[in-house]
Amino acid sequence: MGDEGAWLRSLVGDVTDRTPPGRPMSVQDHARALRPLVAAFATDVADRIQTDVPAYAGEPDGRRRDVIAHAVEQATHRFLDTLDGLPHRDRGVDEMFQAMGRAEASDSGDLAAMRAALRLAATVTWDNLRRANPEQPLTDETRGQLADGLFGYIDHLVEQAEKGFAAGRRAIQNDRGQARARLADKLLTGRHRGPLDAVDPQVWAPPEWVVVVVSEPDEQRSIDVATLALDHLVVRHDQRVAVIADAKQTLAVTAAFEAAGTRAAVSWPVGPKLVPSAYRWARRALDLVRRGVIPEQPLIECRDHRTQIWLHSEPALRQRMCQDMLKPLLAETPNSREILSQTLLVWLETRDSAPAIAAHLGVHAQTVRYRWKRINELFGDDLHDPEFIVQITMLLKASVPLWQAGDQSDFERFREEESA
Template sequence: MPRTLETGRPEPATSQLPRRLLTILRPELPSLAEEIIEEIPRALPEYDRPMQGPYVTALQIGVERALNQFVARVAEAAPDAHRHDDTYRRLGRFEAHEGRSLDSLQAAYRIGAQVAWRRLMTIAARHDLSSSVMAQLADALFGYMNELASLSLSGYMDARPTQVEDQRRRLLQLILARRPGSDRAIAELAELTEWNVPDEVTLVVVPHDARCVREALDDDVLVDLTADEPRLLVPCRAPDGRPEALPAGRRAMLAEAFPDGGVATGLTVPLEHAADSLRWARQALTLIEAGVLDDGPVTSCEDHLVTLWLLADCALVDQLARRHLGGMNELEPGQRERLLATLHTWLTTRGTAAEMADELHVHPQTVRHRIKRLEKELGGRLTDPDARFAIEIVLRAMSLRDRVRPGSGDRPEEH
């Protein structure tokens, strides 16, 4: 007798059945439970596992209670409805945690019903049950299976949002770790969580105490705000393979999701380079917190590439400064500052003494005097292209570090 399980919860059958069914059916229940528990993993490979552990124990209890509940119902005994309901909701939660779809759960119930019906047919022949009684038993059995499926569906749906979030956090971790052989694991977990693997992504970091409006985030954004460094992954598509900043719509989404601001986005990169995008976004957030970069709603690395490069390794900048500007440390601080300002202007403008004087708001003769003093202090480094380039890098980096917000940390070391 073919039947299908519905998702709605039907009303319990109320037809009268012979009370002697309780006596007839109850002795069959232990062996019937064993047969169902053996048949489900045989028919459904996803349930094929060693018959031990908490999941299998829950399955065994579920089958035994289902059979006892059904027999008590058709014999008009008084079942424990509360414990009954909780058992099958718990099975649904197990399914969600196991990562199986609802199809597997429905199939397991269907198999259980089919095995039970075969046993009922055997019992009917042995005890000469009428066709009317068998028809009522069929309606009661398959209606009861629908009820169990509905209860488990409720538990499944309650557990699935949390489970999917956990699995997507794991997916983000796999993408960032990018170990050998991880492509298959990423693909499998992405399929399990219904996440389309993109070619290009942008990583995003936010402050630890950032207030998040989760409803504002797009469904395809991977989120891990529980990590030591809260981060998000935003899928992007760069046209024709050209580098592209995070689209305006995505920036607006982040601004809405994190209304207090302080969001930093990395560059849009191929998925396999996601860790680089995260590293750059993290560096940008550090510079935002230090006051080097403006603290807007969403700060993009795309707009600050040179700054990120110059301040990527401040210790190395210090070493360059010692080698190329160390001779000026003996000067009086005010004099040293004026000379460095003049040197920075000369390197960046290559202007005449008069043009530089306008820029510095001093007399041209003062500029000429400072240039002579710089030539004395720095010697041949000003005529060496490599040294001159290194000095310009150092001065630009020092200028950026001078923008550190008061109270945000130690100021750059003077050279």
């Protein structure tokens, strides 16, 4: 590499010879004198960077060294532009360092190496300027101007690199976010066909167990989707926010919905291949809250309501079975229908005695006996058929909460079919 300061000492000596007697060299004198030797200086600095900054190491005559030398040369010229006081063309240095910052966002993931390289460039430059001409040292004023200008300019270049780096990270995150949203949509709808272990790990590394958290429709505006998307698969789907998360991070995800005041349902943990099912369960749980089957609460734990989610998995089938198997109940008056269905369901679930059922319902045992007599009149020998008992138990468990919540659709359908 040779004597790094020799070229500068020689040049400053020439400028000194041409400086009128009695007038010390000015900052402008230094800047104009340095122009012809910028290329050699840039080569020296590039060599030092490749030697001292491991991230930029490479062949001394390779492309990387040429890129570094070009950047140093253009930045140095631009620095001299700020010193000599003359108008100069736009060299595109800011844009170049922003582009370098964007490249670092993709390659290294941080700016540590570039900051180190710029600090080294500043140190080498200042050492050369400071030691250039021992016979005629820089005045304190000139030295101060050069130091302020140099280190201020280095700070400016760092800011440009940081600006480019931030833009690069945003672009990467945006691209990654779009890829993650597309993957989330395919997983939720069951349209993902490839093996999950083939998914780009930068997009998603499938955990062993996942949960699906789903917001109420039209209640997602206050959810911090951007923050959730940093660690989980997040997509707006069917007017909902849906999150596919590692089951180990369930509390962190549900806390975000609760903090936003948005009702959500969370599935129990499943393997990633069962995401479409978990999504259906969570949506069904929210629907059952709206219909009054599941009590209203900020967070719906699907695990706590698996029976109702299962029983309501086929609404059309429940409706048809209701019309076929509960026809005697549907024909009763509203008051009779309510008390008989409650009594029958308690008996089917407990098989307790009349006094025990009465205690459960808060009525007299004789009242239960009367009701049971009426139930036997309605269903007769079917109450001794094991298959009928199983089906009517599930049917009443699914239907009675609907009726109690005010859903009259079963009775309206019964009247329509009876009058047809």
